[in-house]
Amino acid sequence: MPLVILGISAFYHDSAAVLLIDGEIIAAAQEERFTRIKHDSSFPQNAVNYVLQEAGLTYADITSVAFYDKPLLKFERLLETYHAFAPKGLLSFVTAIPLWLKDKLFIKGALKKRFSIDGKSPALLFPEHHLSHTASAYYPSPYQEAAILTVDGVGEWATTTICHGRGKEIRILMEQHFPHSVGLLYAAFTYYLGFKINEGEYKVMGLASYGNPESTEVSNFKEKIKADLVDIRTDGSILLNMKYFEFATELKMTNNKRWAALLSVNKREPDEELNQQHINLALAIQQVTEEIMISLARTAKRLTNSDNVVMAGGVALNCVANSRIQDEGIFKNIWIQPAAGDAGGALGAAYAAHHIYHDQEKINSSVDLMKGAYLGPGYDDKSILNTIKKHGALYEHYPDFTELATTVSELIADGKVIGWFQGRMEFGPRALGNRSILGDARNPLMQSIINRKIKFREDFRPFAPCVLEEDTHLYFKMNAPSPYMLFVKQVNDNLLKPHPPNYWELDMYTRLAYSRSTIPAVTHVDYSARVQTVNKHINPKLWQLLSAFKTLTGDGLLVNTSFNVKDEPIVCTPEDAYQDFLKTGLDVLVLGNYLLKK
Template identity: 65%
Template sequence: MGKAILGISAFYHDSAAALIVDGEIIAAAQEERFTRIKHDASFPKNAVEYVLQEAGLVAEDLYAIAFYDKPLLKFERLLETYHAFAPKGLSSFLKAMRVWIKEKLFIKKALRKELKQISNKVPVLFPEHHLSHAASAFYPSPFEDAAILTIDGVGEWATTTISHGSGKSIKILRELQFPHSIGLLYSAFTYYLGFKVNSGEYKLMGLAPYGNAASLETENFKKKIFEEIVDLRQDGSVILNMDYFNYAAGLTMTNDAKWESALRLARRAPEAALNQSHMNLALAAQQALEEIIIRLARTAKEITGSKNLVMAGGVALNCVSNSKLVNEKIFENVWIQPAAGDAGGALGAAFAAWHIWANEERKYISTDKMQAAYLGPQFDVANISRIMHKYGATAERYDSFEQLTSAISKKIADGKVVGWFQGRMEFGPRALGNRSILADPRNPAMQKQLNLKIKSREGFRPFAPSVLAEDASCYFENAFPSPYMLFVAYLKEHLRKPLVSFDEQTDMYARLNSLRSDVPAITHLDFSARVQTVDKTSNPKFWQLIHDFKKLTGCSMLINTSFNVRGEPIVCTPIDAYRCFMRTEMDYLVIENYVFDKTTQPEFVERTSLFEPD
C-alpha cells in the first residue's frame, strides 16, 4: 500500500474530504452531497468514510491528515478584529465566541474523535488556508511552473495571494489581508442585491448582462465603487472603505445607509422584483471585479515571469471574469481548479502535505490530474433495485450504452427533459455530465421551462451547453478546451439572430424570451454561454449521447444543468435522483442503463420540496 493522505475542509462552508495515495487523487467529495444540506459546514464524516472506502483503507492506514487551514491563526484574526472595531459588534462577538470555544479551537481533538480508529502516530497537519488553495490549483495542474492566484473571502488573515509554483515547491510572494477582501467585496454586492452570500454570487454574475453598459447610472455606480467604496491600486490590491461594510464586527455584510446614500439605490429585499437599477449595479460590480483581477494577473506575471497561471479560491468560479482574463492574453495558458472553493481546499491540503511536508517529488503530466473531476461515488445495479422496491418504480433496461444513447437522444430531440445519472459523481459545484439534467438547446421555450418547472429557480438564470470538444469551434468564437465549465465563450456571428430593440423600461423577461440565436436556450443576453467541452476519452457515454443527438439534429450540444432543484445539493445516490425526478416535471430519468419514464411511475407521495431556496 502506498502513502495515503486525507485532506479535510470543515466548519465554515462546503466541507469536503479528499484522499491522495502517493500523490495521485483517489477520491474527493463534498459533505453536502451525503447529508443533503446545501453548503454543509459540519465535519465531513460521510465524505471521509467514502474516500477511505474508495481506497480500501481505514483511518489507521493513513500516512497523514491535513486540515485546510490554521484554526488558531483564524481565531487570532477574529480576536484582533473585534478588538480593533470595539465597542461595535459585541453581539456578533459573543455569538462567534460560543461557536469557537465549543467547536473550532480544538479541531485536532475533534478529528481524532471523529476518526475513532486513528492513533496518535498519524500526524495531523494544518497548512494555511491560501496555501491549501494554491496547492489545489498548482499540483494537479498540467504545468511544471506557474504563477498562482488565489482569491476568496478570507482564510486566516489572507484574502488574496500571488504565489509561484515550480516543481514541488510553492512560494507565496504577495498577500492581501483582512478586512480588505476582493471576495467579500463581491459578496457585499451579492448581499445588497438581495441574494444569499456564499451561494448567490453566481446569480449576480448571471444578472450582470441585463445591465446597460452605456447607461449613465451604470457609469455612476462604477465611479462610486472606485471613488468611495474601494481604493483599487495599480497592482490589483484593494483597500476597502470599512465605513461601508459591516462584516468585520457585525452580523451583516454592508452598512446599508452608507451604500444607499452613495448609490442612490436601496438594498433589494430577498425575492423582491428586480428592476433595471439592480441590473446596472450587478454589471458595475462584475466589471469592477474584472478590472481588479486583470490588474492582479498582470502583477502575478511581472513578479513570477511564468507563462502559465493557475487559480483557486471561490472568486475563481466566476467564469465571466476568467474569460476576460484569458482574452487579455497576459498568460499563454490558464488552468483553474474545478473545485475552486473551500471544498477544493481539502484536496489542496492533502497535496501540500505530500509535496511540502513529506517533500515528495511531483510527477508532471501534460494533462491535469483531476480525472475530469469525476472523483465521487458511483453506484451498482443493487442501488437501482432499491428504488424499485422502495417506490414500486418501473424502468426499462438497455443492453448497451450505444442503444441507450441512441434512444435518449431521440427523446431529447422530441423536447423531453432527461435526468442523467452515470458513473462517478463530480467534485466541485459544476455538473459535468454524470449528475446532469439535459435538454435540447434549440428549443426557444426550454430555458423558461427548465427554470420554472424543473429547477424552481429565478427565470433570468442562463443554462450551460455541453458541446463535443471537436465541434466547439463551430459554435463559439476563440473556442478552447473547457472541460470544467469555468469559462464563457461567445456565440459565432452567423448563429445569432438580430436583436430586438428594447429600452430600459422593457421587462427583463421580455428581453430574456426574445429569440437570440439558433440555440436560444443556452444563449445569454450578451450572446455568451458557460461552455463545457466534452471529450470522448474522459466521458465516452456522455460524448456518445451528444454525438447521437448531433446525428439526429445536426446540433453538437445539449443543455447541461446540475441535477437538483433550487436549494438542493446536486444528487449523489440513485434514490436522490429518483426523488428529484418525481418532484419535478422531468420526463425521463436515466440511471446507468436503466430508463425511468415519468408516465409509468406510481404516484409519488413524498413532500413536493424538502429544500429552502438559496
C-alpha cells in the same frame, strides 16, 4: 508503504473530504451530497467514510490528516479585529465565540481523538487556508511551472495571494490581508442585492449580463464604487473604505444607510422584485471585479514571467472574470481548479501535505490530474435496480449503451427533459454530465421549462451548453477546451438572430423571452454562453450521447444543468435522483443503463 493522505475542510461552508494515495486523487466529495443540507459546514464524516471506502482503507492506513486552514491563526484574526473595532461588534462577538469554543478552536484535539487507534494517530497537518487553495490550483494542474493566483473572501488573514510554483516548490510573492478582500467586496454586493452570501454570487454574475454596458447609470455606479467603496491600486491590490462595510464586526455585510445615500439604491430584500437599477448595479460590480482580477493577473505575470497561470479561491468561480483574463492574453495557458471554493481546500490541504510536508515531487503530466472532477460515489447496475424495484417503478433496460444513447437523443429532440445519472459524482459546484439535467439547446422554451418546472428557481438564471470538444468552434468563439464550465464565450455570429434596435432598453424578461440565436436555450442575453467541452476519453458516455444527438439533429450540443432543485445539493445516489424525478417536471430519468418515464 503507500503515502495515504486524508484532506479535510470543515466548519465554514462546503465541508469536504479528499483521499490521496501516492499523489493520486482516489476520491473526493462534499458533505452536503450525503446529508442533503446545501453547503453543509459540519465535520464531513460521511465524506470521510466514503473516500476511505472507495479506496478499501480504514483509519489505520492513513499516513497524514491535513486540515485546510489554521484555526488558531484564524481565531487570532477574529480577536484582533473585534479588539480593533471595540465596543462595536459585541453582538457578533458573543454569537461567534460559542461556535469557536464548540468546534473550531480545538479541532486539532478533536482530529487526534477521532483518528487515533490504540493511542496512535496519523500526523495532523494544518496548512494555511490560502496555501490549501494554492496547492489545489497548482499541484493537479498540467504545468511543472506556473503563476498561482488565489482570490476569495478570507482565510486566516490572507484574502488574495500571488505565488510561483516550480516543481514541488511554491513560493509566496504577494499577499493581501483582511479586511481588504475582493471576495468580500463581491459578497457585500451579493448581500445588498438581496441574495444569500456564498451562494448568490452566481446570481449576481448572471444578473449582470442583463445590464446595459452603454448605460450612464452603470458608469456612475462604477465611479462611485471606485471613488468611495474601494481604492484599486495598479497592481490589483485594494483598500476597502470600512465605514461602508460592517462584515468585520457585525452580522451583516454593509452599512445600508451609507450605501443607499451613496448609490441612491436601497438594499433589495430577498422577495423584492428586481428592477433595472439592481441589474445595472450587478453589472457595475462585475466589471469592477474583472478590472481587479485583470490587474492581479498582470502582476502575477510580471512577478513570475510564466507562460502559465493557475487559479483557485471562490472568486475563481467567476467565469466571466476568468474569460476576461484569458481573452487579454496575459498568459499563454490558464487552468482553474474546478472545486475552487472551500470544498477544494480539502484537496489542496492533502496536496500540500504530500508535496511540502512529505517532500514528494510534483507529478509531471500533460493533462490535469482531476480526472474530469468525477471523483465522487458511483453506483453499479445492482444498486440502481434495487432502488427502482423498491419503488415499484416501470423501467426499460438497455444492455447496449449505444441503443440507450440513440433513444435518449430522440427523446431530447422531441422536447423531453432528461435526468441523467451516470458514473461517479462530480466534485465541486458544477454538474459536468454525470449528475445532470439535459435538454435541447435549440428549443426556445427550454430555459423557461427547466427553471420553472424542474429547478423551481428564478427565470433569469442562464443555462450552460455541453458540446463535443471537437465541435466547439462551430458554436462558440473559443480556441481552448473548457471541461469544467469555468469560461464564458460569445456565440458565433452566424448563429445569431438580429435583435431590435431598442434591445438594451427592453426590460429583462422581455429580453429573456427573445430568441437570440439558433441555440437560444444556452445563449444568454448578452450573446454569451458558459461552455463545457466534452472530451471522448474523459466522459465517454456523455460524448456518446452528444454524438447520437448530432447524428439525429446535426447539432452536437445540449443544455446541461445540475441535477437538483432550488436550495438542494446535486443528487448523489439513485434514490436522490428518483425522488427529484417524482417531485419535478422531469420527463425521463436515466440511471446508468435504465430508463424511466413519467
